[in-house]
Amino acid sequence: MSQRFIVTKEHRRFTEFADAVRRGHTIGLCFGPAGVGKTLSARRYAHWEKAYDLLTYWGPRADSDAKIYAALARSRTVLYTPSVLTTPRVLKDELDQAITRTNICIEQHLEAVGQITPQTWGRRHGRNHVQLVIVDESERLRPTALELLRDRYDRDNIALILIGMPGLEKQFSHYPQFYSRVGFAHQYRPLGTDELLFVLQRHWRSLGKTLDPEDFTDAQAIASITRITRGNFRLLERLFPQIERVLKINELDTITNDVIEAAASTLVIGTT
Known part of the structure; x- marks a missing residue:
């Protein structure tokens, strides 16, 4: 891994x-x-x-x-x-x-x-x-x-x-x-809401950022990722390298809903 x-x-x-x-x-x-x-x-x-x-x-x-x-x-x-x-x-x-x-x-x-x-x-x-x-x-x-x-x-x-x-x-x-x-x-079930938030916090930290569920932009990002991945661990692992790529290409610093949608558009996401 x-x-x-x-x-x-x-x-x-x-x-x-x-x-x-x-x-x-x-x-x-x-x-x-x-x-x-x-x-x-x-x-x-x-x-x-x-x-x-x-x-x-x-x-x-x-x-x-x-x-x-x-x-x-x-x-x-x-x-x-x-x-x-x-x-x-x-x-x-x-x-x-x-x-x-x-x-x-x-x-x-x-x-x-x-x-x-x-x-x-x-x-x-x-x-x-x-x-x-x-x-x-x-x-x-x-x-x-x-x-x-x-x-x-x-x-x-x-x-x-x-x-x-x-x-x-x-x-x-x-x-x-x-x-x-x-x-x-x-x-073996997908990630629940609390666990998904825990995993997302780890991913945010790996990108040098802090996830705040009380922040509106972060809350939107969490909702977007939840909708796209439905708690599927493998999709999360595939999504975040694309999020990092979108941030780097566009010289952005904040993970927004638009960034996540752009990252997800590069993936082939089937039903889980």
Whole structure:
């Protein structure tokens, strides 16, 4: 993520949901409109921003990797996003690889902090430390892939979260063997009014300005952004670089309703 992560109420709710799924060794479904922050929350929960390059390219180690080992040891989570044409065989191979590499990293951390000693290495080496697998874009999964995930869940006792668009829970209800194992469902909602104001204040500060809801111009700007984005986090992140560009090109200092409308006109904004 290019900008600092903003901890919202919805992210906290997602964290509580993921913790409950992980503790209960069950299956959870997370659904919500595109752009509300589901993937960002999942990546944050799994510390995937830190671990992605290491787990993907699996190259030579550096001393700084110890921080990644520690982060993975805290999360005990693997995040997996299937490609559009992922077959069950590819899913199995890629997921096996991600879990194996994550386990190796966790073992490295446990050894460094003394939880694994030469006496216990043989007994603990090869043990699975991953407690949760999060699958993003799960609408892409075919029935056979779902059955593969269910089988892994039954055999390995690894909790599972599937993330997707609204209607995901209805889609999976057609597979009773899988759906009967679902323990939690979580709806990820757009930003509420108070949270949207909090996020806007952060964006105003990043541009070196102060947002005052009592000021008429700022109040108009807030109303305009609320109408355009409807609390969609991704739209907010796309809108503000354009606002900054409009301010710079026109040598303006104040974020007005006209500035926001000009910025929004450069974006393709679909329904959310």
